[in-house]
Amino acid sequence: MPDRVLRAISYPTIDHRGPEFQELAHTVLARVKTVVKTEQPVVIYPASGTGAWEAALVNTLSPGDRVLMAETGHFASLWREMAERLGLAVEVMPGEWGHGADPGAIGARLAEDKAKEIKAVCIVHNETSTGVTSRMAEIRKAIDGAGHPALFMADTISSLASIDYRQDEWGVDVTVAGSQKGLMLPPGLSFNGVSEKALAASKAARLPKSFWGWEPMLEANRNGMFPYTPATNLLFGLREALVMLLDEEGLDNVFARHDRHAEATRQAVNAWGLEVLCADPREYSSSLTAVKMPAGHDADALRRLILERFDMSLGNGLGKLAGTVFRIGHLGSFNDVTLAGTLSGVEMGLRLAGVPISASGVEAALKSMASAAQPAKAAAE
Amino acid sequence: MPDRVLRAISYPTIDHRGPEFQELAHTVLARVKTVVKTEQPVVIYPASGTGAWEAALVNTLSPGDRVLMAETGHFASLWREMAERLGLAVEVMPGEWGHGADPGAIGARLAEDKAKEIKAVCIVHNETSTGVTSRMAEIRKAIDGAGHPALFMADTISSLASIDYRQDEWGVDVTVAGSQKGLMLPPGLSFNGVSEKALAASKAARLPKSFWGWEPMLEANRNGMFPYTPATNLLFGLREALVMLLDEEGLDNVFARHDRHAEATRQAVNAWGLEVLCADPREYSSSLTAVKMPAGHDADALRRLILERFDMSLGNGLGKLAGTVFRIGHLGSFNDVTLAGTLSGVEMGLRLAGVPISASGVEAALKSMASAAQPAKAAAE
């Protein structure tokens, strides 16, 4: 998290009904669209990311509606559970954790759905629990290929502003996003990018909604206002983060940096003789890498050791991966040296935990990064 | 907003699944109960206050349930609209803005409700739009007097930690609170204090809920965890604010300070020859004072003038009070000198706007504060 963003959120809160706030709101509401790559409105909630999942569902669907979800990992499961709690009929495309959503299977299932009972296809773009990025453009094609009218919803909580994502080009109807990953903010803001089709669907949707309702939000936003108290200080931080992402580094350079770090991390994992959980190179995540723990070793013991000894926090295995994987995040405000430090912490931890490693992963990562192309200069420079 | 709190929220976010976070969570979850004056659990949402209104309703009620609300002002109206949008049958006790909820009328209405169709009585403790504090203890007595089992819910968004509030003693079943007033934080956290009776009601309640669901929250909270990403940085700030309120100044001194400032503000209003909106001295709010604009003068013009000339933001007339009142807030991290500055800004504004004033309100306020009793030393000193 960049110092500049942290300083920005620590300014005294301003009156959210005054002109200074309106200017702030207009700025961030307009600029966040560039990050989502959409011409459509983006709603900003004063709530963490899970809220934006709920918002996507309650705005567009009615009790008992059928939604298609893909079994890709822990967060996909949580979203499914939420949909069920809200009274939706969830149909899960089975899948192995370590793979993304299968465009072919989705297309086939939709083609079967002659009655168009499926109202929405909900996919986690980047599955944080497995380090797998689903192929959204191909899923879009599969939906189109089946000629199916279902809404297409994407959870981009751990991909937005780290991995290329294109709401309009990919025909996504609702983008779900959060503040605390690629946007480099503390948690507490979440987002819905809303297509015209989704907005139309919301007129007929009958799930009860008030806090999450798009309509009063969009109406108030037109005047730089919110229908209820916004998280003003995080909006200060968002404004600053957008300057860094859009004006200074440039989105394409941001994506290239994450790609470079992900590649270096995989080189490290390979050199150690360990295995990346993500099975399909087309689906490697550029924001985090999940690593399988060798048999006979406990991933959580390793994580504890690294936290205590090196004050460094690795992601744990979530859900059914508990104890068997650990996750290396490489997203947000992160440079080559920071990644090298992170991988060094892992390598020292592996040694101390007695996990056999075949070679220095850090050395491999350094070679990978040193040979990578220089980032182009940002647009603004 | 105190500098210490702002600095606290600007620290780098920590892993919300790690031991350091657990300690933070245990601390704030335990200490916030002291502020709510309850032995029961208090749920903390990573969302602004309006979310806690929604949480109170969706956790305890079922579609079509009848709830009794009192027409006390703009925020009471907004809560009512929310309840209607969520599919509840709202019955409104009529009332004049400038008065609190009428305990007698509530008792009478409940006594009539032989079928016990009313499931909840929802009252705004301190109505921010009018500067009126409803008499919660008397309302509790009225409910008991009618022998009615309805849940009692209180919105304390603009009273908690400014005006004495006692969940357990007053038998409130759900307390709704937010971070941005008496707790001296930026907006982005909200709270539900949950009685045993409310928790029992939530087992049978059938409004759909997921993000707002108490059960997974309470279960995760037991281990210092959250079921989804919490607003970690605001929790840093909350920890600091609780030290200031509970350990340093002491809650009783905090309340006495707000009482003193409210009294001084009313003295100023009287000296100016203007009128306080709150009609009943038993219901004067200690956190803000709404002032009626004399006929022929526009409150919003006055507010704009004061903002432009003195960089000071007054509250506007909300809902049907638009243009006819302005509101002076005197809550949070505020001392006698700050209040004097605020009243001075108003007095200069009134002069510049050509509003006739009969005498210096600031002088009256200074006399009032200078003659007030010294605050007792805080417990911790």
Add this chain to the structure above:
Amino acid sequence: MPDRVLRAISYPTIDHRGPEFQELAHTVLARVKTVVKTEQPVVIYPASGTGAWEAALVNTLSPGDRVLMAETGHFASLWREMAERLGLAVEVMPGEWGHGADPGAIGARLAEDKAKEIKAVCIVHNETSTGVTSRMAEIRKAIDGAGHPALFMADTISSLASIDYRQDEWGVDVTVAGSQKGLMLPPGLSFNGVSEKALAASKAARLPKSFWGWEPMLEANRNGMFPYTPATNLLFGLREALVMLLDEEGLDNVFARHDRHAEATRQAVNAWGLEVLCADPREYSSSLTAVKMPAGHDADALRRLILERFDMSLGNGLGKLAGTVFRIGHLGSFNDVTLAGTLSGVEMGLRLAGVPISASGVEAALKSMASAAQPAKAAAE
């Protein structure tokens, strides 16, 4: 002190030998000249203001050199003591505290000095202990009128960026300044504006000097460097403060604001029936006002009471004024409402201390400020 400046100084220190630092140094070295109103170089020391006094003397003078100083108050006395400790022969123009340096007397003394033994005339522009601003332009004329070659040195520690000051126009040879008053920074930086004549004098000056030496400073500054470690974080703050002063508010508006606040303060003092120490209206200070305590009352007891009861710190009587005056500062990041709050704290304190006051000074101040002309918009807007 503005939040923006405080945030700016809290960024991680950068390498003071790297290119990012050089850019910072070039910027602040160039822009601070605009504040001093000089085309000549301004040296920035990583030391508080007293250091810049020493620098002015040791760079230009030799042991035993005669310097002319004026008895205008406590800080003038301290500067004199410093000069004596450094081995200079100080000649003091006697004066009453409450008056500025007397241009006529200075001119007469210089005219008498046929041997040109006096090497420097050292004047405190704004005497913080008395709230008196000496008439520098007239002193310049008096020096010129006497045809005397003495260097003219000015201490602007409590005037620069609050009260109009013009190094080049007034022919000041060394300007002494500090960071913690009009520049709105914490203490820790100090400045020497250096005329060509002063620089020439420094070649022959024989007081030992190393840390304070201008020559290595000016040489390093040409490349955006310093000859030893600079106070980098305060330079971050200086850059921000210069944006506020020069680009946003505009220096002339800054001066007008201080004039308005000084006038309102004097109106308050008069209304209370108290007396301003400064005896000559041509010499009223716009950055602070010293007030005489009525006989039978102790200024320090009043100050303690106000600090304890209102958490507000007034200036004490310094040197021979101890206990008999208190000082109200009105400089830096201060607006009408802040001044009103300050005067309110004094008024409540006077009442509580039992000091008889004839009328509300705050009311008088509010009338004065409300009737003052609107500031013109800043150049940058």
Add this chain to the structure above:
Amino acid sequence: MPDRVLRAISYPTIDHRGPEFQELAHTVLARVKTVVKTEQPVVIYPASGTGAWEAALVNTLSPGDRVLMAETGHFASLWREMAERLGLAVEVMPGEWGHGADPGAIGARLAEDKAKEIKAVCIVHNETSTGVTSRMAEIRKAIDGAGHPALFMADTISSLASIDYRQDEWGVDVTVAGSQKGLMLPPGLSFNGVSEKALAASKAARLPKSFWGWEPMLEANRNGMFPYTPATNLLFGLREALVMLLDEEGLDNVFARHDRHAEATRQAVNAWGLEVLCADPREYSSSLTAVKMPAGHDADALRRLILERFDMSLGNGLGKLAGTVFRIGHLGSFNDVTLAGTLSGVEMGLRLAGVPISASGVEAALKSMASAAQPAKAAAE
């Protein structure tokens, strides 16, 4: 630089003549003695480290006094130049950069000085330009062995709070220190630890002094005051840093951490096939390591490449080492992972610059750190 310290320095400046400041001053003045390991007073200047060099000399010496200095590197040379500019007669013990001061030679020279003309022996404890730590305890013994009364002065600017240093045990008469290295603060504070013997010497010393004078400082300090404006905000930071060093980590753990990082850095340098400048293992610096650039390669080109590509700033070769060494700092708030990141930046830089390296230095460093003993828990835990 720790976030906590940066936040601490960004609080609004308090009145340095008030009781809150006095408490702050008493605390830091008392606690900094523990770091210097002395029972004698430590003076704190609102000036960067070079000022404390000047203070040590002007307080204790008279014009023309003979001082013995050792040619150990760039900073020793700068101190010598300062002494010369101040009018002292400096005698330099010749030495090769890469070696510390030679205790035997110093003893021999003092033994020769029958007339006791040498008034002070001035040694840089840790020479930042070469990464060499002089053996102060042995130098003390050499002075004592020669039965010589000269004052012993030590520059600990880059050693204090990183490398064990003991003013009283080693009989150092004046300790010179700064804020910006081991104390983890921005530059802007400097220190003189003053022995009784030094204080006695100051009574007779005739170099002119005012700003740097110990006497008024020590007198004011007794009441928690300063004779002129202190750098209050840096004192806020100092208080916080002292909590971290003394209460939380514990000084011995701090030293052990620096030793571990220095050892790992040398292992890296050896693995790369490069050479550490420090020639004598007894004199290895634990706060930084200077590395010789292989013939045919330019250290500054390497540094520029690393700064541009990895945003990481290495120390340059100073004085006669320009272009032929680069310096790796490993002091202050630094952990194993940060060091690994730093060494990784160097290793990638070496590769990119085409400097041949024989093996991965980072791998060697990781092995070294992973096999190092766990730090004992701090006293306070």
